[in-house]
Amino acid sequence: MIALSEFSIEVPTGSVFGLLGPNGSGKSTFITMVAAMDRPVEGTLTVLGQTPSPGLRARVGTVFQENTQDPLMTVRETLTLAGRLFGLRGPRLRSRAAHLLEAFGLLERERHLVSTLSGGMRRRLEMARALLHDPDLLLLDEPTTGVDADERKALWGALNDVERGARTILLATNDLAEADTVCDLVAFVRDGCVVASGTPADLKRGLRKEVVQVDWESPMPGQLAEVGAWSETGLVIRKDALIHITCDDASALVPRLFALAPGSIRGLSIRASSLEDAYFQHVGQRDRAPAEAAS
Amino acid sequence: MSALGALFARDMRAVLRSRSQLYSSILTPLLILVFLGNGVSEGLDPSKLPAGNFTAYLVAGTVVMTSVFSSTFSSASYYRDRDSGIMRMFLSSPNSPRTILLGKSLAGVCIGIVQAMIVLLIAVPFVDF
Numbered sequence: 136m137i138a139l140s141e142f143s144i145e146v147p148t149g150s151v152f153g154l155l156g157p158n159g160s161g162k163s164t165f166i167t168m169v170a171a172m173d174r175p176v177e178g179t180l181t182v183l184g185q186t187p188s189p190g191l192r193a194r195v196g197t198v199f200q201e202n203t204q205d206p207l208m209t210v211r212e213t214l215t216l217a218g219r220l221f222g223l224r225g226p227r228l229r230s231r232a233a234h235l236l237e238a239f240g241l242l243e244r245e246r247h248l249v250s251t252l253s254g255g256m257r258r259r260l261e262m263a264r265a266l267l268h269d270p271d272l273l274l275l276d277e278p279t280t281g282v283d284a285d286e287r288k289a290l291w292g293a294l295n296d297v298e299r300g301a302r303t304i305l306l307a308t309n310d311l312a313e314a315d316t317v318c319d320l321v322a323f324v325r326d327g328c329v330v331a332s333g334t335p336a337d338l339k340r341g342l343r344k345e346v347v348q349v350d351w352e353s354p355m356p357g358q359l360a361e362v363g364a365w366s367e368t369g370l371v372i373r374k375d376a377l378i379h380i381t382c383d384d385a386s387a388l389v390p391r392l393f394a395l396a397p398g399s400i401r402g403l404s405i406r407a408s409s410l411e412d413a414y415f416q417h418v419g420q421r422d423r424a425p426a427e428a429a430s
Numbered sequence: 431m432s433a434l435g436a437l438f439a440r441d442m443r444a445v446l447r448s449r450s451q452l453y454s455s456i457l458t459p460l461l462i463l464v465f466l467g468n469g470v471s472e473g474l475d476p477s478k479l480p481a482g483n484f485t486a487y488l489v490a491g492t493v494v495m496t497s498v499f500s501s502t503f504s505s506a507s508y509y510r511d512r513d514s515g516i517m518r519m520f521l522s523s524p525n526s527p528r529t530i531l532l533g534k535s536l537a538g539v540c541i542g543i544v545q546a547m548i549v550l551l552i553a554v555p556f557v558d559f
Contacts, residue, residue, distance in 0.1 A: 170522055193524040203519035205511070207447045208440070219436035220523040264519070 138164040139175070139327040146305060146320070153314040154307040155414060156324030162307035163200060164327075166276045169305060170197045183271055193221060196270035198261045200277045206250035210241055210260060213249060214267055221268035228267075235263040239293045255286030262290060266297060275306045279313060291317060315410035323417045331417040338413040343369035343381040346412055347388055350402040351378050358395055365391065372415055381412055433525045437533025438540075441507060445541050451503055458499070459492045459549040467556060485556035489549070496545045504538025 139161045146152040154162045167173045168180055171187035180187060183194055204213055211232065218228040236242040239259040244252065252260065258278060265273060279287045291313075308314055314321055315335050322332035331338060362380060363371040367388055369381035382388045385405040393400060445451060467485030511517040511534075520530045 172518075172521055189524055189526060191524075192522060195522075197522045199515065199518055199522075201515045201518075203515040203517075205440075205444070205514050205516045207444055212440075212443070216436050216440050217519060217523075219432045220520065220525060222432065222524070224432055 137327060139168075141328040142178075142324075144322050144329055144332060146303060148303055150319040151304040151306060151317055153318035153321040154305065154324055155309065155311060155314055155321055155410075156418060157309060160324045161327035162324055163276050165324075166197070166274050166305065166307050169272075170195055170274055193268065194271045195274060196265035196268065196272070197274040198258075198265045198276060198278045200280060202257050202261060203264075204249045204257060204260065206248065209246055209248055210236070210252070211245040213260060214264060217264045218267050223268055231267055231269070232263075235266055235297070238297045239263045240289065253286075255282050255290070258282050258286070259290055259293065262294060271302055273302055273304045275304060275308075277308055277310075278306070279308070279310060287313070311409070311411040311414050321410070323414055325418045331413075335410050335413075338417075339408055339410060342408040342412050342416065343383050344408060345382055345385045346406055346408055347380045347382060347385050347392070348404045348406070349378045349380065349392065349400055350376065351396065352399045352401055354378060354396065354399065361395065362392070370412075370416060374415075379412070379415070381408060433523065433529055434533045434536070437520070437530060438537045441504075441534050441537030442540065444507065445503075445537075455496065455499060455503070455545050456548055459496050459545075460552055462492050462495075463488055463549075463552055463556060485553070486558070489553040489557055492553075493546045493549050496549050497542045500542035500545050501538065504535070504541065507534065507538070 142161065142165065144152070144154075154165065156162050164173070168175055168187065169182050171182070171189060171191050174187070182191060185191060208216070214232040214236070215228065218224070218232060223231065233242070236245055239262060241256060241260060241263065244256065249257065249260070258281075262275075262278065265275075279290060282290065306314065306318060318335060320332065320334055321338065322329045323338075324330070359371055359373075359378065362368055365388070367382050367384055369383075370379070372379045380388065380392075389403065389405075392403070463485055467488045470484045508517070511520070521527070
Protein backbone atom coordinates (compact mmCIF):
# COMPACT_ATOMS: atom_id res chain seq x y z
CA MET A 136 0.00 0.00 0.00
CA ILE A 137 1.37 3.43 -0.94
CA ALA A 138 0.76 6.02 1.80
CA LEU A 139 2.53 8.97 0.17
CA SER A 140 3.13 9.69 -3.49
CA GLU A 141 3.84 12.87 -5.42
CA PHE A 142 4.42 14.44 -2.05
CA SER A 143 6.80 17.33 -2.52
CA ILE A 144 7.07 20.25 -0.11
CA GLU A 145 9.78 22.61 1.08
CA VAL A 146 9.40 24.13 4.52
CA PRO A 147 11.40 27.38 4.97
CA THR A 148 13.37 27.72 8.21
CA GLY A 149 11.45 29.64 10.87
CA SER A 150 8.07 29.29 9.18
CA VAL A 151 4.85 27.66 10.36
CA PHE A 152 3.85 25.20 7.64
CA GLY A 153 0.41 23.56 7.71
CA LEU A 154 -0.43 20.18 6.20
CA LEU A 155 -4.16 20.14 5.65
CA GLY A 156 -6.12 17.11 4.61
CA PRO A 157 -8.84 14.69 5.62
CA ASN A 158 -8.22 11.77 7.99
CA GLY A 159 -6.15 9.08 6.28
CA SER A 160 -4.63 11.45 3.74
CA GLY A 161 -1.05 10.74 4.85
CA LYS A 162 -0.31 13.70 7.14
CA SER A 163 0.67 11.59 10.16
CA THR A 164 2.74 9.24 7.99
CA PHE A 165 4.73 12.20 6.74
CA ILE A 166 5.17 13.56 10.29
CA THR A 167 6.45 10.12 11.39
CA MET A 168 9.02 10.15 8.59
CA VAL A 169 10.19 13.67 9.40
CA ALA A 170 10.54 12.59 13.04
CA ALA A 171 12.92 9.84 11.82
CA MET A 172 10.62 7.12 13.13
CA ASP A 173 9.95 5.71 9.67
CA ARG A 174 11.73 5.81 6.32
CA PRO A 175 10.44 6.56 2.84
CA VAL A 176 10.81 3.58 0.52
CA GLU A 177 11.57 5.91 -2.37
CA GLY A 178 12.25 9.59 -2.80
CA THR A 179 14.34 12.07 -0.88
CA LEU A 180 13.64 13.50 2.55
CA THR A 181 15.95 16.12 4.02
CA VAL A 182 15.24 17.46 7.49
CA LEU A 183 17.29 20.35 8.89
CA GLY A 184 19.81 19.77 6.13
CA GLN A 185 20.35 16.07 6.77
CA THR A 186 18.84 12.69 6.10
CA PRO A 187 16.60 11.65 9.03
CA SER A 188 18.49 9.50 11.54
CA PRO A 189 18.15 8.69 15.27
CA GLY A 190 20.66 11.47 16.03
CA LEU A 191 18.45 14.01 14.26
CA ARG A 192 15.63 13.32 16.75
CA ALA A 193 17.50 15.41 19.34
CA ARG A 194 16.73 18.46 17.16
CA VAL A 195 13.08 17.59 16.59
CA GLY A 196 10.16 17.85 19.02
CA THR A 197 6.98 15.94 18.23
CA VAL A 198 3.45 16.36 19.53
CA PHE A 199 1.65 13.21 18.46
CA GLN A 200 -2.03 12.97 17.68
CA GLU A 201 -2.52 10.80 20.78
CA ASN A 202 -1.23 11.66 24.24
CA THR A 203 2.11 10.07 25.12
CA GLN A 204 1.94 10.23 28.89
CA ASP A 205 1.95 7.71 31.70
CA PRO A 206 -1.12 8.41 33.87
CA LEU A 207 0.78 7.16 36.94
CA MET A 208 3.47 9.84 36.61
CA THR A 209 3.18 13.42 37.82
CA VAL A 210 3.42 16.38 35.49
CA ARG A 211 6.94 17.23 36.69
CA GLU A 212 8.10 13.59 36.41
CA THR A 213 6.78 13.45 32.84
CA LEU A 214 8.92 16.42 31.85
CA THR A 215 11.94 15.16 33.79
CA LEU A 216 11.78 11.77 32.04
CA ALA A 217 11.39 13.40 28.61
CA GLY A 218 14.22 15.81 29.33
CA ARG A 219 16.61 13.04 30.32
CA LEU A 220 15.66 10.98 27.25
CA PHE A 221 16.59 14.00 25.13
CA GLY A 222 19.90 14.55 26.91
CA LEU A 223 18.97 17.31 29.39
CA ARG A 224 19.89 17.07 33.05
CA GLY A 225 20.58 19.08 36.18
CA PRO A 226 19.81 22.80 36.50
CA ARG A 227 19.16 23.24 32.76
CA LEU A 228 16.46 20.58 32.81
CA ARG A 229 14.87 22.00 35.96
CA SER A 230 14.84 25.59 34.73
CA ARG A 231 13.56 24.65 31.27
CA ALA A 232 10.78 22.50 32.78
CA ALA A 233 9.78 25.28 35.20
CA HIS A 234 9.71 27.83 32.37
CA LEU A 235 7.49 25.66 30.18
CA LEU A 236 5.20 24.63 33.02
CA GLU A 237 4.61 28.30 33.74
CA ALA A 238 4.18 29.20 30.06
CA PHE A 239 1.58 26.47 29.57
CA GLY A 240 -0.24 27.15 32.86
CA LEU A 241 0.71 23.87 34.52
CA LEU A 242 3.00 25.05 37.30
CA GLU A 243 0.33 24.63 39.98
CA ARG A 244 -0.32 21.08 38.80
CA GLU A 245 3.31 19.96 38.63
CA ARG A 246 2.93 17.50 41.51
CA HIS A 247 -0.39 16.10 40.30
CA LEU A 248 -0.69 12.78 38.51
CA VAL A 249 -1.30 13.04 34.76
CA SER A 250 -4.46 10.97 35.25
CA THR A 251 -6.02 13.90 37.16
CA LEU A 252 -5.49 16.42 34.33
CA SER A 253 -8.20 17.50 31.90
CA GLY A 254 -7.87 16.72 28.19
CA GLY A 255 -6.79 20.28 27.43
CA MET A 256 -4.15 20.23 30.16
CA ARG A 257 -2.76 16.98 28.80
CA ARG A 258 -2.39 18.53 25.36
CA ARG A 259 -0.60 21.50 26.92
CA LEU A 260 1.69 19.09 28.74
CA GLU A 261 2.37 17.36 25.41
CA MET A 262 3.34 20.70 23.92
CA ALA A 263 5.61 21.53 26.87
CA ARG A 264 7.20 18.08 26.62
CA ALA A 265 7.91 18.52 22.90
CA LEU A 266 9.51 21.94 23.45
CA LEU A 267 11.56 20.89 26.48
CA HIS A 268 14.82 20.20 24.63
CA ASP A 269 14.45 23.40 22.59
CA PRO A 270 14.16 21.66 19.19
CA ASP A 271 14.92 23.40 15.90
CA LEU A 272 11.88 21.75 14.34
CA LEU A 273 8.53 21.26 16.08
CA LEU A 274 6.14 18.69 14.59
CA LEU A 275 2.51 19.10 15.63
CA ASP A 276 0.18 16.29 14.58
CA GLU A 277 -3.35 17.56 15.19
CA PRO A 278 -2.35 19.14 18.51
CA THR A 279 -5.81 20.50 19.32
CA THR A 280 -7.91 17.42 18.55
CA GLY A 281 -10.58 16.97 21.23
CA VAL A 282 -9.77 20.32 22.84
CA ASP A 283 -12.50 22.89 23.47
CA ALA A 284 -12.31 26.41 22.04
CA ASP A 285 -11.02 28.04 25.25
CA GLU A 286 -8.29 25.44 25.71
CA ARG A 287 -7.35 25.72 22.04
CA LYS A 288 -6.95 29.46 22.41
CA ALA A 289 -4.89 29.01 25.59
CA LEU A 290 -2.69 26.44 23.91
CA TRP A 291 -1.91 28.56 20.86
CA GLY A 292 -1.47 31.63 23.05
CA ALA A 293 1.08 29.82 25.20
CA LEU A 294 2.85 28.45 22.12
CA ASN A 295 3.08 31.93 20.61
CA ASP A 296 4.52 33.30 23.86
CA VAL A 297 7.14 30.57 24.00
CA GLU A 298 7.91 30.62 20.29
CA ARG A 299 8.11 34.12 18.92
CA GLY A 300 9.46 32.63 15.66
CA ALA A 301 12.15 30.63 17.45
CA ARG A 302 11.83 27.49 15.36
CA THR A 303 10.28 25.89 12.29
CA ILE A 304 6.86 24.36 12.90
CA LEU A 305 5.20 21.69 10.78
CA LEU A 306 1.52 21.46 11.70
CA ALA A 307 -0.74 18.64 10.47
CA THR A 308 -4.38 19.48 11.03
CA ASN A 309 -7.85 19.32 9.59
CA ASP A 310 -8.88 22.46 11.45
CA LEU A 311 -8.84 24.95 8.58
CA ALA A 312 -9.64 28.03 10.66
CA GLU A 313 -6.71 27.20 12.93
CA ALA A 314 -4.38 26.78 9.95
CA ASP A 315 -5.60 30.03 8.39
CA THR A 316 -4.71 31.86 11.61
CA VAL A 317 -1.32 30.38 12.49
CA CYS A 318 0.31 29.13 9.26
CA ASP A 319 2.63 31.09 6.98
CA LEU A 320 2.39 28.38 4.31
CA VAL A 321 0.00 25.48 3.81
CA ALA A 322 -0.24 22.40 1.61
CA PHE A 323 -3.49 20.59 0.88
CA VAL A 324 -3.00 16.83 1.03
CA ARG A 325 -5.31 14.29 -0.50
CA ASP A 326 -4.76 10.50 -0.78
CA GLY A 327 -1.05 10.91 -0.01
CA CYS A 328 -0.51 13.61 -2.65
CA VAL A 329 0.05 17.34 -2.26
CA VAL A 330 -2.67 18.84 -4.46
CA ALA A 331 -1.92 22.53 -3.78
CA SER A 332 0.44 24.61 -1.67
CA GLY A 333 1.26 28.22 -0.99
CA THR A 334 0.42 30.95 1.47
CA PRO A 335 -3.19 31.03 2.71
CA ALA A 336 -3.60 34.33 0.85
CA ASP A 337 -2.33 32.78 -2.41
CA LEU A 338 -4.67 29.84 -2.11
CA LYS A 339 -7.64 32.10 -1.40
CA ARG A 340 -6.77 34.45 -4.24
CA GLY A 341 -8.47 32.40 -6.94
CA LEU A 342 -11.69 32.19 -4.99
CA ARG A 343 -14.86 34.19 -5.36
CA LYS A 344 -15.14 36.91 -2.71
CA GLU A 345 -18.11 35.64 -0.74
CA VAL A 346 -19.76 32.42 0.33
CA VAL A 347 -23.50 32.00 0.77
CA GLN A 348 -24.44 29.11 3.04
CA VAL A 349 -28.00 28.05 2.33
CA ASP A 350 -30.24 25.88 4.50
CA TRP A 351 -32.18 24.49 1.56
CA GLU A 352 -34.95 21.98 2.13
CA SER A 353 -34.58 19.06 -0.31
CA PRO A 354 -32.92 20.82 -3.26
CA MET A 355 -33.42 19.13 -6.61
CA PRO A 356 -30.22 18.21 -8.51
CA GLY A 357 -31.47 20.24 -11.44
CA GLN A 358 -31.85 23.31 -9.26
CA LEU A 359 -28.25 23.03 -7.99
CA ALA A 360 -26.96 22.57 -11.53
CA GLU A 361 -28.87 25.69 -12.58
CA VAL A 362 -27.35 27.71 -9.71
CA GLY A 363 -23.90 26.48 -10.71
CA ALA A 364 -24.47 27.64 -14.28
CA TRP A 365 -25.20 31.27 -13.29
CA SER A 366 -22.43 33.66 -14.25
CA GLU A 367 -22.06 35.17 -10.76
CA THR A 368 -21.66 31.72 -9.17
CA GLY A 369 -18.43 29.86 -8.49
CA LEU A 370 -18.59 26.53 -6.69
CA VAL A 371 -21.76 24.87 -5.43
CA ILE A 372 -20.97 22.32 -2.73
CA ARG A 373 -23.21 20.34 -0.42
CA LYS A 374 -21.67 20.02 3.04
CA ASP A 375 -23.72 18.34 5.76
CA ALA A 376 -27.21 19.87 5.57
CA LEU A 377 -26.05 23.10 3.93
CA ILE A 378 -25.35 24.19 0.37
CA HIS A 379 -22.23 26.36 0.04
CA ILE A 380 -22.22 28.69 -2.95
CA THR A 381 -19.24 30.89 -3.74
CA CYS A 382 -19.90 34.13 -5.58
CA ASP A 383 -18.57 37.63 -6.12
CA ASP A 384 -21.74 39.46 -5.16
CA ALA A 385 -24.08 37.79 -2.69
CA SER A 386 -26.62 40.62 -2.90
CA ALA A 387 -27.24 39.70 -6.55
CA LEU A 388 -27.26 35.96 -5.96
CA VAL A 389 -29.63 35.74 -2.99
CA PRO A 390 -32.78 37.15 -4.74
CA ARG A 391 -32.23 34.69 -7.63
CA LEU A 392 -32.04 31.81 -5.12
CA PHE A 393 -35.36 32.77 -3.53
CA ALA A 394 -36.90 33.11 -6.95
CA LEU A 395 -35.61 29.65 -7.99
CA ALA A 396 -36.82 27.83 -4.89
CA PRO A 397 -39.66 29.77 -3.28
CA GLY A 398 -40.52 28.36 0.16
CA SER A 399 -37.67 25.84 0.18
CA ILE A 400 -34.94 28.07 1.62
CA ARG A 401 -35.17 28.01 5.40
CA GLY A 402 -32.26 30.33 6.05
CA LEU A 403 -28.94 31.56 4.74
CA SER A 404 -25.80 33.34 5.85
CA ILE A 405 -23.16 35.29 3.95
CA ARG A 406 -19.46 35.39 4.83
CA ALA A 407 -16.15 36.26 3.22
CA SER A 408 -14.25 33.42 1.51
CA SER A 409 -11.84 31.53 3.78
CA LEU A 410 -9.13 28.90 3.55
CA GLU A 411 -11.87 26.33 4.04
CA ASP A 412 -13.34 27.30 0.67
CA ALA A 413 -9.93 27.02 -0.98
CA TYR A 414 -9.58 23.61 0.65
CA PHE A 415 -12.92 22.45 -0.75
CA GLN A 416 -11.95 23.73 -4.15
CA HIS A 417 -8.71 21.69 -4.19
CA VAL A 418 -9.34 18.72 -1.90
CA GLY A 419 -13.09 18.36 -1.81
CA GLN A 420 -13.58 18.71 -5.53
CA ARG A 421 -13.39 15.00 -6.25
CA ASP A 422 -16.06 14.26 -3.64
CA ARG A 423 -18.75 16.30 -5.26
CA ALA A 424 -21.39 14.68 -7.41
CA PRO A 425 -21.77 16.49 -10.74
CA ALA A 426 -25.25 17.69 -9.91
CA GLU A 427 -24.04 19.13 -6.62
CA ALA A 428 -20.91 20.67 -7.95
CA ALA A 429 -21.79 22.53 -11.07
CA SER A 430 -19.41 25.42 -11.31
CA MET B 431 23.53 6.57 30.34
CA SER B 432 21.19 9.30 31.51
CA ALA B 433 18.40 7.88 29.36
CA LEU B 434 19.03 4.36 30.66
CA GLY B 435 18.86 5.58 34.27
CA ALA B 436 15.72 7.61 33.56
CA LEU B 437 13.92 4.60 32.07
CA PHE B 438 15.08 2.38 34.93
CA ALA B 439 13.92 4.88 37.58
CA ARG B 440 10.61 5.41 35.85
CA ASP B 441 9.77 1.68 35.72
CA MET B 442 10.83 1.20 39.35
CA ARG B 443 8.59 4.08 40.37
CA ALA B 444 5.72 2.66 38.32
CA VAL B 445 5.87 -0.61 40.27
CA LEU B 446 5.92 1.18 43.62
CA ARG B 447 2.90 3.25 42.55
CA SER B 448 0.97 0.24 41.29
CA ARG B 449 -0.41 -0.94 44.63
CA SER B 450 -2.12 -4.05 43.28
CA GLN B 451 1.11 -5.31 41.69
CA LEU B 452 3.12 -4.51 44.79
CA TYR B 453 0.72 -6.17 47.24
CA SER B 454 0.08 -9.24 45.11
CA SER B 455 3.80 -9.83 44.57
CA ILE B 456 4.39 -9.87 48.35
CA LEU B 457 1.14 -11.36 49.62
CA THR B 458 1.06 -14.33 47.25
CA PRO B 459 4.36 -15.90 48.44
CA LEU B 460 3.46 -14.98 52.02
CA LEU B 461 0.15 -16.86 51.77
CA ILE B 462 1.83 -19.87 50.17
CA LEU B 463 4.55 -20.10 52.80
CA VAL B 464 2.49 -19.31 55.89
CA PHE B 465 -0.84 -20.99 55.21
CA LEU B 466 -0.10 -23.68 52.62
CA GLY B 467 3.27 -24.57 54.13
CA ASN B 468 2.06 -24.70 57.72
CA GLY B 469 -1.22 -26.35 56.83
CA VAL B 470 0.37 -29.18 54.89
CA SER B 471 3.11 -29.56 57.53
CA GLU B 472 0.46 -30.13 60.20
CA GLY B 473 -1.03 -32.98 58.20
CA LEU B 474 2.24 -34.78 57.58
CA ASP B 475 4.27 -37.07 59.79
CA PRO B 476 7.13 -34.81 61.07
CA SER B 477 9.49 -37.77 61.26
CA LYS B 478 9.39 -38.06 57.47
CA LEU B 479 10.46 -34.43 56.94
CA PRO B 480 14.23 -34.30 57.56
CA ALA B 481 14.48 -30.57 56.82
CA GLY B 482 12.13 -29.68 59.66
CA ASN B 483 8.79 -28.88 58.03
CA PHE B 484 7.08 -28.77 54.66
CA THR B 485 7.41 -24.98 54.33
CA ALA B 486 11.13 -25.38 53.72
CA TYR B 487 10.34 -27.38 50.57
CA LEU B 488 8.13 -24.59 49.29
CA VAL B 489 10.68 -21.80 49.58
CA ALA B 490 12.72 -22.59 46.47
CA GLY B 491 9.59 -23.05 44.36
CA THR B 492 8.08 -19.86 45.70
CA VAL B 493 11.22 -17.87 44.84
CA VAL B 494 11.07 -19.21 41.28
CA MET B 495 7.34 -18.51 41.06
CA THR B 496 7.88 -14.94 42.27
CA SER B 497 10.55 -14.43 39.62
CA VAL B 498 8.18 -15.73 36.95
CA PHE B 499 5.43 -13.38 38.14
CA SER B 500 7.90 -10.51 38.14
CA SER B 501 8.95 -11.29 34.56
CA THR B 502 5.30 -11.40 33.50
CA PHE B 503 4.56 -8.01 35.06
CA SER B 504 7.72 -6.61 33.53
CA SER B 505 6.79 -7.73 30.02
CA ALA B 506 3.23 -6.47 30.54
CA SER B 507 4.68 -3.00 31.16
CA TYR B 508 5.63 -2.86 27.45
CA TYR B 509 1.98 -3.29 26.54
CA ARG B 510 0.92 -0.68 29.09
CA ASP B 511 3.46 1.75 27.68
CA ARG B 512 2.24 1.11 24.17
CA ASP B 513 -1.39 1.58 25.21
CA SER B 514 -0.73 4.78 27.16
CA GLY B 515 1.24 6.12 24.17
CA ILE B 516 4.43 6.82 26.12
CA MET B 517 6.30 4.24 24.03
CA ARG B 518 5.96 6.60 21.03
CA MET B 519 7.66 9.30 23.06
CA PHE B 520 10.47 6.86 23.93
CA LEU B 521 10.87 5.95 20.26
CA SER B 522 10.87 9.59 19.14
CA SER B 523 13.85 10.29 21.40
CA PRO B 524 17.43 10.02 20.07
CA ASN B 525 17.96 6.75 21.98
CA SER B 526 18.13 3.41 20.22
CA PRO B 527 15.44 0.77 20.83
CA ARG B 528 18.24 -1.25 22.48
CA THR B 529 18.67 1.41 25.18
CA ILE B 530 14.92 1.53 25.81
CA LEU B 531 14.76 -2.26 26.04
CA LEU B 532 17.75 -2.38 28.38
CA GLY B 533 16.45 0.37 30.69
CA LYS B 534 13.08 -1.27 31.09
CA SER B 535 14.51 -4.80 31.39
CA LEU B 536 17.00 -3.73 34.08
CA ALA B 537 14.10 -2.43 36.12
CA GLY B 538 12.28 -5.77 35.67
CA VAL B 539 15.35 -7.74 36.76
CA CYS B 540 15.88 -5.48 39.78
CA ILE B 541 12.25 -5.80 40.86
CA GLY B 542 12.47 -9.60 40.50
CA ILE B 543 15.58 -9.75 42.70
CA VAL B 544 14.01 -7.54 45.39
CA GLN B 545 10.86 -9.67 45.45
CA ALA B 546 12.88 -12.90 45.67
CA MET B 547 14.81 -11.39 48.60
CA ILE B 548 11.53 -10.53 50.32
CA VAL B 549 10.39 -14.16 49.92
CA LEU B 550 13.64 -15.38 51.44
CA LEU B 551 13.21 -12.98 54.37
CA ILE B 552 9.66 -14.21 54.92
CA ALA B 553 10.98 -17.77 54.86
CA VAL B 554 13.57 -17.18 57.59
CA PRO B 555 11.33 -18.26 60.53
CA PHE B 556 10.34 -21.45 58.75
CA VAL B 557 13.65 -22.67 57.37
CA ASP B 558 16.88 -23.60 59.04
CA PHE B 559 19.27 -21.96 56.53
